[in-house]
Amino acid sequence: MTIVKVGTRELKTKLSEYMQRVKKGETIIVTERGKSIGQIVPIQPTIDEKIQAVVDAGLADWNGKKYKPGKPVVINRSERQLSDLVVEDRDVDYLS
Numbered sequence: 001m002t003i004v005k006v007g008t009r010e011l012k013t014k015l016s017e018y019m020q021r022v023k024k025g026e027t028i029i030v031t032e033r034g035k036s037i038g039q040i041v042p043i044q045p046t047i048d049e050k051i052q053a054v055v056d057a058g059l060a061d062w063n064g065k066k067y068k069p070g071k072p073v074v075i076n077r078s079e080r081q082l083s084d085l086v087v088e089d090r091d092v093d094y095l096s
Contacts (some may be wrong), residue, residue, distance in 0.1 A: 002025070002026045002027070003026070003027045003029060003046060003082070004018075004021065004026055004027070004028050004029065005028075005029045005031055005036070006029070006030060006031065007030075007031050007032070008030060008031070008032050008037075011028070011030055018040070019040075022041070022042050023042065025042050026042070026043045027039055027040070028040040028041075043058050050078055056057075
């Protein structure tokens with residue numbers, strides 16, 4: 001990202017040139033008598049636009065619908081529960 005400082009007078013006389021630079025991704029800091037008073041920044045694409053760009057590039061498929069996550073499934077592969085391990089850890093006297 002390129003940042004350019006420009007005075008208000010020059011900005012007024014060359015506004016279309018600076019707007020083209022903003023379209024290309026540059027940030028323009030506007031100054032008045034050497035002090036920064038504002039900035040012109042390019043608009044960031046929305047998440048939908050970013051997703052569409054990935055789809056257009058052929059890196060993903062998407063039907064355009066919102067994703068609805070399912071409820072997580074917990075699988076316990078042992079006889080002991082997590083709560084048993086916590087209780088066991090609490091019973092240890094670390095000061096002995």
